[in-house]
Amino acid sequence: MSYDAIVIGYGPAGATMANLLGQRDWRVAVVERSRTVYADPRAITADHEAMRVFQHIGLAEEITRGTVPHPGTDFVGADGLPIKHYEPAPPPYLLGWEPNFMFCQPELEAVLRRGVDRFPNVEVMLGRSCRAVWQDEDGVRVQVDDDVLSAKYLVACDGASSGVRRDLAASLDDLAFDEWWVVVDTHVSGDAELPERVTQYCRPERPGTYIVGPGALRRWEIKLLPGEDPEEFRAPEKVRSVLGRFVDVGQVDIQRVAVYRFHALVVDRWRHGRIFLMGDAAHQMPPFLGQGMCAGIRDTVNLAWKLDGVERQGFDASLLDTYGQERKPHVRAVVETTKSLGVIIGETDPVEAARRDDTLRNLPRMTSVRQKSIPGLDSGLIALDEGGPGVAAGELFPQPRTSQGALLDDVIGAGFWLVVHRDDVLDQELRGTWAEVSGHIVHVTEEMDPDRLVRGWSEQFDAAAVIVRPDRYVFGAARDRDHLRGLVVDLVRRLRGGTAVRS
Incomplete structure (x- = not known):
C-alpha cells in the first residue's frame, strides 16, 4: 500500500499532523500501537499558538468547549509569601484566543481524532506497530506488523521512547535537567481550601506545583527529595502522606499517580532524508512552563506547509531542511527558560532558597507576562x-x-x-x-x-x-x-x- 505520508504515533502531535495533511488532500496512513486514547490526563496547559493551529484544522471551537482560561501563576517562597508572578497577556488577544488555557488531554485527543475521521484520504491503523523503517531517494517503506507500507515521507511522532529515532541512531542533546517528580491528578470532592491560581510552592523541604485544571480536575506535581527512591511513591500511603503537605487529602479523590523523570532533551537532527522526528520523539522538557505539547503542535504546522509546498507547489526540497533549522533552536530556547523555572521551584537547600527569595523580591518587577517567555524564530526561512x-x-x-x-x-x-x-x-x-x-x-x-x-x-x-x-x-x-x-x-x-x- 502506498501513501503520500506515513505518521507513526497518534498522540496530539500525530493527530494534528494527520489533520493538517488530510486537509491538504494528502493520502496518509497513521500507525498507532494503542487501540484507544490514553485515558489519564498528561499535558494540561497549552497556549494560543496551539489553539491557532487547531483553528487552522477547523477544531478550535470544539476544543475550547472543554477548556478554561489559565488563571495565572504565583510563585511562593520558603516563607509562604510571593516571590514571582506569571500573568497571561491581557486582551485584546494577539492571536485571537486566550493566551493560555487548561484542558483535559484525553478529551482534546478525542476531538483531534474525530477531526481526522473527516478525511477519507487518511487511514488510521490502531493496534498496529511499526517494526522497521527503510528509505531511499524516492521514498520510505515501513513494516507495520506483517505488512509493508510505502510513502514519500515518514513523520515519527512516536513519543519519548521513539523506536524510529532509535532505528535512525539519532542523538539527543542533553540540556542538563534530570529530576524525579510524582504527578498526582485529583478531583476535588469536598470543601478543600485551594488557591484559585496555579501555585508554585518553592519550599526547600518539599517543592511542588499546584495546577487548576478544567472542572474538578486539580493536579499536584511534587519533587522527590535527594535520596528518595521513586519506587516508594508507587505506594498509595506514601503518595497520600506527601500530598497531605499541600491539601487535605480527605477533600480530594485521587485519579492518577505517575512518577516521572523530568528531562531536558533535544534531538540533534530533525530531518533524516525523508524521515522527520516530531513531538516527544524530537524533544522532551520539564512541565514548568506548560510548553511540552505546544512544542509538538508547533512542529506540525512548521513541517506540514513545507511538505505541501515541495510536493504541490514546486518549492525546492531544501525547504524541508528549515524544519530542523527553525524548530531546534526554538525548542532549546523554551527548554532553557523552563529549566530556569525548575531551578527556582526545585531548590532544596534552605540557605540557597532564602537567597533566591531575596533576589527575586528585589527585582524591579515581580510580575512577568507568560507569553513573553516564548521566543520567535531566529533562523531558517x-x-x-x-x-x-x-x-x-x-x-x-x-x-x-x-x-x-x-x-x-x-x-x-x-x-x-x-x-x-x-x-x-x-x-x-x-x-x-x-x-x-x-x-x-x-x-x-x-x-x-x-x-x-x-x-x-x-x-x-x-x-x-x-x-x-x-x-x-x-x-x-x-x-x-x-x-x-x-x-x-x-x-x-x-x-x-x-x-x-x-x-
Missing part, C-alpha cells in the same frame, strides 16, 4: 540582516477578530500573505513576482482589525508591508517599495532553491 533576523522576521503575525467576530486567518485563508499598509509599495512587476508563491495580497481594513492589533503591531516596526508565511510566522517586514521588492525576490529565490539575500 526568514529575512536575514547582518546581525540575524531582519525587521519583524520570525515574529508571529497578529490575528484580530473582525467587527463581525470572525478571525483573520479564516477571513483571508491559507498560504502566504502580503499584508500591505501603503499602496505605493506595490507595482505590477512586484505583483508578478509575488504571484510565484501563489500568495494573497491583503489590505487590512478597520472592520477587519477593530482593535488595531495589526496596525499597532506593524507600526512598531515601521512596516509598510509584511510578508507572512503559511504558519503565520513573519518572513519579514518592509519599510518601503525597494525594501519590499528585495524581500519578495529573496523569498522566491529561496523557495525555488537559491540562497538567502541579506536585506
Whole structure:
C-alpha cells in the first residue's frame, strides 16, 4: 500500500499532523500501537499558538468547549509569601484566543481524532506497530506488523521512547535537567481550601506545583527529595502522606499517580532524508512552563506547509531542511527558560532558597507576562540582516477578530500573505513576482482589525508591508517599495532553491 505520508504515533502531535495533511488532500496512513486514547490526563496547559493551529484544522471551537482560561501563576517562597508572578497577556488577544488555557488531554485527543475521521484520504491503523523503517531517494517503506507500507515521507511522532529515532541512531542533546517528580491528578470532592491560581510552592523541604485544571480536575506535581527512591511513591500511603503537605487529602479523590523523570532533551537532527522526528520523539522538557505539547503542535504546522509546498507547489526540497533549522533552536530556547523555572521551584537547600527569595523580591518587577517567555524564530526561512533576523522576521503575525467576530486567518485563508499598509509599495512587476508563491495580497481594513492589533503591531516596526508565511510566522517586514521588492525576490529565490539575500 502506498501513501503520500506515513505518521507513526497518534498522540496530539500525530493527530494534528494527520489533520493538517488530510486537509491538504494528502493520502496518509497513521500507525498507532494503542487501540484507544490514553485515558489519564498528561499535558494540561497549552497556549494560543496551539489553539491557532487547531483553528487552522477547523477544531478550535470544539476544543475550547472543554477548556478554561489559565488563571495565572504565583510563585511562593520558603516563607509562604510571593516571590514571582506569571500573568497571561491581557486582551485584546494577539492571536485571537486566550493566551493560555487548561484542558483535559484525553478529551482534546478525542476531538483531534474525530477531526481526522473527516478525511477519507487518511487511514488510521490502531493496534498496529511499526517494526522497521527503510528509505531511499524516492521514498520510505515501513513494516507495520506483517505488512509493508510505502510513502514519500515518514513523520515519527512516536513519543519519548521513539523506536524510529532509535532505528535512525539519532542523538539527543542533553540540556542538563534530570529530576524525579510524582504527578498526582485529583478531583476535588469536598470543601478543600485551594488557591484559585496555579501555585508554585518553592519550599526547600518539599517543592511542588499546584495546577487548576478544567472542572474538578486539580493536579499536584511534587519533587522527590535527594535520596528518595521513586519506587516508594508507587505506594498509595506514601503518595497520600506527601500530598497531605499541600491539601487535605480527605477533600480530594485521587485519579492518577505517575512518577516521572523530568528531562531536558533535544534531538540533534530533525530531518533524516525523508524521515522527520516530531513531538516527544524530537524533544522532551520539564512541565514548568506548560510548553511540552505546544512544542509538538508547533512542529506540525512548521513541517506540514513545507511538505505541501515541495510536493504541490514546486518549492525546492531544501525547504524541508528549515524544519530542523527553525524548530531546534526554538525548542532549546523554551527548554532553557523552563529549566530556569525548575531551578527556582526545585531548590532544596534552605540557605540557597532564602537567597533566591531575596533576589527575586528585589527585582524591579515581580510580575512577568507568560507569553513573553516564548521566543520567535531566529533562523531558517526568514529575512536575514547582518546581525540575524531582519525587521519583524520570525515574529508571529497578529490575528484580530473582525467587527463581525470572525478571525483573520479564516477571513483571508491559507498560504502566504502580503499584508500591505501603503499602496505605493506595490507595482505590477512586484505583483508578478509575488504571484510565484501563489500568495494573497491583503489590505487590512478597520472592520477587519477593530482593535488595531495589526496596525499597532506593524507600526512598531515601521512596516509598510509584511510578508507572512503559511504558519503565520513573519518572513519579514518592509519599510518601503525597494525594501519590499528585495524581500519578495529573496523569498522566491529561496523557495525555488537559491540562497538567502541579506536585506
